[in-house]
Amino acid sequence: xxxxxxxxxxxxxxxxxxxxxxxxxxxxxxxxxxxxxxxxxxxxxxxxxxxxxxxxxxxxxxxxxxxxxxxxxxxxxxxxxxxxxxxxxxxxxxxxxxxxxxxxxxxxxxxxxxx
Amino acid sequence: xxxxxxxxxxxxxxxxxxxxxxxxxxxxxxxxxxxxxxxxxxxxxxxxxxxxxxxxxxxxxxxxxxxxxxxxxxxxxxxxxxxxxxxxxxxxxxxxxxxxxxxxxxxxxxxxxx
Numbered sequence: 001x002x003x004x005x006x007x008x009x010x011x012x013x014x015x016x017x018x019x020x021x022x023x024x025x026x027x028x029x030x031x032x033x034x035x036x037x038x039x040x041x042x043x044x045x046x047x048x049x050x051x052x053x054x055x056x057x058x059x060x061x062x063x064x065x066x067x068x069x070x071x072x073x074x075x076x077x078x079x080x081x082x083x084x085x086x087x088x089x090x091x092x093x094x095x096x097x098x099x100x101x102x103x104x105x106x107x108x109x110x111x112x113x114x115x
Numbered sequence: 116x117x118x119x120x121x122x123x124x125x126x127x128x129x130x131x132x133x134x135x136x137x138x139x140x141x142x143x144x145x146x147x148x149x150x151x152x153x154x155x156x157x158x159x160x161x162x163x164x165x166x167x168x169x170x171x172x173x174x175x176x177x178x179x180x181x182x183x184x185x186x187x188x189x190x191x192x193x194x195x196x197x198x199x200x201x202x203x204x205x206x207x208x209x210x211x212x213x214x215x216x217x218x219x220x221x222x223x224x225x226x227x228x229x
Contacts, residue, residue: 006158034216043205043219044159093158102147102166102215106159 002098003027006107013084014115021079021110023094029074030096034104035067038091050077084114117142117208121220129228130198136191136223138180138206148189149207149217150180159205165189166211176200201227 003026013019023033031052036044048069049057056069066088068080077096081088091111095104122137140146147166151159163174170182180191189206203224207217 004158043221046216049216091156095159097215102209102211103149103161103164104215104217105161106151108158109156111156 002103002105004094004096004105004107006094006110008110009108010111010113012113012115015085016083019081019084019112021081021092021094021112023077023079023096023107025075025096025098025105028096028098030077030098031074032101033071033077033094033096035069035077035079036093036095038093038109040091044093047079081112084112086114088112089114117146117210117218119206119208119218119220121204121206121223123223124221125224125226127226127228128196131195133194134192134196134200134225136204136206136225138189138191138220140187140189140206140208142187142208142210144213145211147209147211147215147217148180148182149209150174150178150189150191151205151207152176153203153205153222155202162191162204196225196227198227198229200225 005024007022033050035047047062050069050071052071058064071077093109095106118141120139128134149164150162163172165172165182173179203222206220209217
């Protein structure tokens, strides 16, 4: 149980385009999902907390107009990187809390390369 | 607020040898503790967690960890590693009475040599 999927796993796009990444909880409902960014050889950096039916909570320094988060249902959250630039290239990982919420389960990640 | 220190950035070890990956944390409140493993180009997989009860926690793939409150540690151990254990390991801590959002350590790269 507690499986989280992400789509796509890889995306390459041109600078200036927007990219949408989907995060789904497959066998449980998640009122809260989380979006992380990971640079090579580094730990995870929490970008935002996605709450079903309400606005996302962004961490300090994360541009909310750049990284649009929508949590339209209890099993789906989306991250849209708007007007992507090469510096947005990174590994993006989502997670969701299961059960009482004390444990996070992670998706497989999405590798974004902006040319 | 919590913080996590993983003392070793890289741990090389030979196959079938035992291994310990160290994790220390600081927190002013009660915590939950986690170990995750990340294989190349993949997300994080939960290895084990301590929420309450027995301080010795057993996880998947033969790993175990012991919560030591007095030393604020949660070291990960495996008695005999395999080549397939080569991966990045992250220790994480969260506030047991709060938002449950974990704080991650910088990670330890376990490299198993044949």
